[in-house]
Amino acid sequence: MSIEKGKISSLQLLFLIAGFVQGSGLLIDFTVGITEHQTWMVVLAGLAVTTPFFLSYVVLAKRFPGMNLVQINDMVYGRVLGKVISIYYIFFFLMTLSFNIRDVGELYITFLMPDTPFIFLLAVFTATCAYAVAKGIEVLARVSHLFVFTSIFAIISTFILLIDQMDFSNFLPFFEVPFMRIFQGIHIVSVIPFGETIIFLVIMGYLNNTGHAVKNTFIGLLIGGLSLFIISVTDTAVLGRTQTIWTSPSFQSIRLIDIGTVLTRMDFLIGIAQTVLIFFKCSLFFYTLAVSVSQLFGLKSYLPVILPLAGIEVIVAATVFQSPVDHAMITQNTGIIYSVPLIYIFPPLSLMIAKIRDLPKVERSKGT
Amino acid sequence: MIFLLLIYALIIIIIVPGLIKRNEWRELAVFSILYIIAFVLGLMYVLDIPIPSPMHGLQRLIVDVLGIKYPMQ
Numbered sequence: 001m002s003i004e005k006g007k008i009s010s011l012q013l014l015f016l017i018a019g020f021v022q023g024s025g026l027l028i029d030f031t032v033g034i035t036e037h038q039t040w041m042v043v044l045a046g047l048a049v050t051t052p053f054f055l056s057y058v059v060l061a062k063r064f065p066g067m068n069l070v071q072i073n074d075m076v077y078g079r080v081l082g083k084v085i086s087i088y089y090i091f092f093f094l095m096t097l098s099f100n101i102r103d104v105g106e107l108y109i110t111f112l113m114p115d116t117p118f119i120f121l122l123a124v125f126t127a128t129c130a131y132a133v134a135k136g137i138e139v140l141a142r143v144s145h146l147f148v149f150t151s152i153f154a155i156i157s158t159f160i161l162l163i164d165q166m167d168f169s170n171f172l173p174f175f176e177v178p179f180m181r182i183f184q185g186i187h188i189v190s191v192i193p194f195g196e197t198i199i200f201l202v203i204m205g206y207l208n209n210t211g212h213a214v215k216n217t218f219i220g221l222l223i224g225g226l227s228l229f230i231i232s233v234t235d236t237a238v239l240g241r242t243q244t245i246w247t248s249p250s251f252q253s254i255r256l257i258d259i260g261t262v263l264t265r266m267d268f269l270i271g272i273a274q275t276v277l278i279f280f281k282c283s284l285f286f287y288t289l290a291v292s293v294s295q296l297f298g299l300k301s302y303l304p305v306i307l308p309l310a311g312i313e314v315i316v317a318a319t320v321f322q323s324p325v326d327h328a329m330i331t332q333n334t335g336i337i338y339s340v341p342l343i344y345i346f347p348p349l350s351l352m353i354a355k356i357r358d359l360p361k362v363e364r365s366k367g368t
Numbered sequence: 369m370i371f372l373l374l375i376y377a378l379i380i381i382i383i384v385p386g387l388i389k390r391n392e393w394r395e396l397a398v399f400s401i402l403y404i405i406a407f408v409l410g411l412m413y414v415l416d417i418p419i420p421s422p423m424h425g426l427q428r429l430i431v432d433v434l435g436i437k438y439p440m441q
Binding site: 091095119180184293294297298299300301304305307308309310311312314315316318319320321330332333334335337338 | 375376382383387394395398399403407410412413419421422430436437439
C-alpha cells in the first residue's frame with residue numbers, strides 16, 4: 001500500500017530535479033573557500049562524478065516501480081538491516097533539511113533582515129515548507145517548472161547585469177590550486193547538491209510512467225548543474241580572488257549590480273528568488289523525510305508526522321551549528337564524509353544485489 | 369514560552385481528533401512520540417538549556433576517533 005496517492009509524470013520529475021539542484025545555488029559557497037577561482041571546474045567535475053551514481057538511482061527506481069527507498073531497502077537487505085539503513089537515510093534527510101533551513105535563516109540574518117529573531121525566520125520558513133508538503137508531491141510537481149524558470153531568469157539576468165564588471169583574467173592561472181583541495185571541492189559539490197538527489201529514490205516511486213525516466217532525470221540534473229556552473233563563473237569573474245573572503249560570494253556579486261546608478265540594490269529581489277528556490281528544495285527534502293518516517297513505521301499517511309517533524313527541524317536548525325563558520329567547517333569535512341555510504345555505496349550495491357537475486361521478479365512470482 | 373505552548377496546543381487540536389475518529393492508533397502513537405520529542409526540544413530551547421548538536425557528536429566520531437578528515441588548508 002502506498003502512503004502517497006498522487007502521481008507525477010517524468011517531465012515533472014525533470015523540473016523537480018532541476019529546481020532541486022538550482023535550490024543549492026548559494027551552497028557552492030562551501031567550495032569557493034577551498035577551490036577559489038577553479039570552482040567552475042569543480043562544479044563540472046562534481047557533475048561528471050555524480051552522474052553514474054545518479055543514473056544508478058534512476059535504474060534502481062525503475063527496477064522497483066511504485067516503491068520508495070525504505071521499501072527498496074527492506075526488500076534488498078531484509079527487514080532488520082533494511083530498517084537500519086533506512087534510519088541512516090532518515091538521519092541524513094533530517095540533518096540536511098536542517099542545514100538548508102538554517103541557510104535561509106543565515107541568509108536573512110546576514111544580508112536582508114538582520115534585526116529579525118533567527119528562530120522566528122526558521123519557524124516561519126519551516127511552517128511554509130510544512131504547508132507545501134501537506135499538499136502532496138503532485139502540487140509541488142505541478143508548479144516545479146515555475147521554480148526552474150524563475151531560477152534560470154534570475155541566474156541569466158544576474159550574469160547579464162554583471163557583464164561590465166567581469167574580468168575573465170580572474171580565472172587564471174589554471175590548475176594552481178593543489179590537487180587535495182580540488183578533490184575536496186569535487187567531493188563537496190558531488191554531495192551538495194548533486195548527491196542529495198538521492199531523495200528522488202523516494203519520489204520516483206510515484207512516477208506514473210517510467211518510460212523516459214532516465215533521459216528526463218538526466219536532463220534535469222544537467223539543467224541544475226549548468227545553472228550552478230553559470231553562478232560559479234559569475235562569482236569568479238566578478239569578485240576574483242576576493243570571493244574567498246565573503247560569507248556568501250554569490251550574494252555579494254549580486255550586490256555589485258549597478259547599471260547607470262539606476263538599477264542597483266538588486267540583492268533584495270535576487271534574495272527573494274533564492275528564498276523561493278531554497279523553499280522548493282527544502283519542501284522536497286521535507287516531503288522525503290515525512291514519507292520515509294511514515295514508511296518506516298508502516299503508517300497509512302504521512303500527514304500526521306508533518307507538524308511534529310517541523311517542530312523538531314526548527315530546533316535542530318537553530319542549534320546544530322554555533323555560527324556560519326562552524327556550519328562551513330563541519331559541512332566541508334564531517335558533513336560530506338558521513339553521507340558517502342548513502343550516496344555512493346548503498347544505491348549501486350542495492351542495484352547489484354537486486355540483479356544477483358533477481359529481486360522484483362522473485363517477489364512478483366511469490367505474490368502470484 | 370506561552371507562544372510555544374499555544375503552538376503545540378494548536379497542533380494537538382488540528383491532528384489528534386481526526387486520528388481518533390478514524391481509529392488510526394498506530395499513526396497516533398508515532399505522532400505522539402515525535403510530538404513529545406519536538407516539544408521537549410522546543411522547551412529546552414526556550415529555557416536556554418543547551419541542546420547537543422548531532423553534527424558535533426558525529427564530528428568527534430569521524431574526525432577525532434576514526435581520524436577521517438581532509439587536511440587543513
